[in-house]
Amino acid sequence: MGKIHDRIDGRLRAFIEAQPVYFVATAPEQGGHVNVSPKGYADTFAVLGDTTVAYLDLDGSGVETVSHLRQNGRITIMFCAFSGPPNIVRLYGTGRVVLPADPDFPELIRNFGPHPGVRTIIVVECDRIADSCGYSVPFMSFDQDRTLLDEWTGRKDVQRRRAYRAKHNRESIDGIPGLAPEETDPVTHHS
Template sequence: MGKIYERLTDRLREFISTQPVYFVATAPESGGHVNVSPKGYADTFSVLDDLTVAYLDLDGSGVETIAHLRENGRVTVMFCAFQGPPKILRLYGTGRVVTHTDPEFPDLLTRFGPHPGVRSIIVVSCDRISDSCGYAVPFMAFEDDRALLDQWSERKDVIQKRAYRAKNNRESIDGLPALEPAETDPVSTHS
C-alpha cells in the first residue's frame, strides 16, 4: 500500500500543488509538547528541488515550530487528499528557520504568493518521502481560503506587529527560545 520515494517525483509535486491544506509536526528533544499545525494558503508551500521544500511561516499565536527546529531540527510535513484518489504523503526531514535577517531570505520569498504577515521561511531537507493509502480520510470539498490571517496582519502597523511578536513569539509554550529580538521586526515587504 505505502511506498518510499528517493525524491519528489513530478507526480508527487503535482499532488502537493493541488492540496489546499498541509500539516506540520515538530516536537522538543525531550518532554514538552508535540505540536501539529495546519497550514492553509496553497501558495505558501514550495518544492525547491527533489529533496528540499519550504513554506512561509506566517504570524500566529504560537511559535512551536521555530523553537523545536532550532532545538533539534526534526519535522514532518503531511498532505492528505480530501478529494480524488485516497493518499497521504509525508515528508520527514530536518528543518531550519530562515528569517529576514538571513541573506537567502529575499530569494526564497519570491517562491511564494503575497502575504503580509511573513514571520520566517521554514526550509526542510527531506530524508524520507513516503505515502500511504489514506483510505479513512474523508471526502471534503474545498470552498475557499480564509482571508482572516492576512486581514489581521494587514490591520497591524510595524510597531503593533513587533510588540505582538515580542510578546507571543520569543519562546515556545515549554519555554524553549524561538524568535530573537532582532527577528521580531516585521518584514517590510509582502511575500
C-alpha cells in the same frame, strides 16, 4: 499500500501542489508538547528540488515550529487527499529557519504568493518521502481560503505587530527560545 520514494517526482509534486491544506509537526528534544499546525494558503508551500521543500511561516499565536527546529531540526509535513483518489504524503526531514535578514531570504521569498506578516521561511531537507493509502480520510470539499490571517496582519501597524510578536513569539509553550528580540521586528516583507 505505502511506498518510500527517493525524491519528490512529478506525480508527488503535482499532488502536493494541489492540496489546499497541509500539516506541520515538530517536537522538543525531550518531554514537552508535540506540535501539529495546520497550514492553509496553497501558495505558501514550494517544492524547491528533489528532496527540498519550503513554506512561509506567517504571523501566528505561537512559535513552536521555530523553537523546535532551532533546538533539534526535526520536522514532518503531511498532505492528505480530501478529494479524488485517497492518498497521504509525508515529508520527514531536517528543517531550518530562514529569517528576513538572512542572505538566501530574498531568493526564497520569490517562491510564494503575496502575504503580509511573513516571519520566516522554513526550509526542509527531506530524508524520508513516503506515501500511504489514506483510505479512511474523508471526502471534503474546498470552498475557498480563509483570508482572516492576512486581513488581521494587514490591519496592524509595525508597532502593534512588534508588540504582538514580542509577547507571543519569543518562546514556545514549553519555554524553548523562539524568535530573539531583534528577530521580532516586523520588516515589511511581503511575499
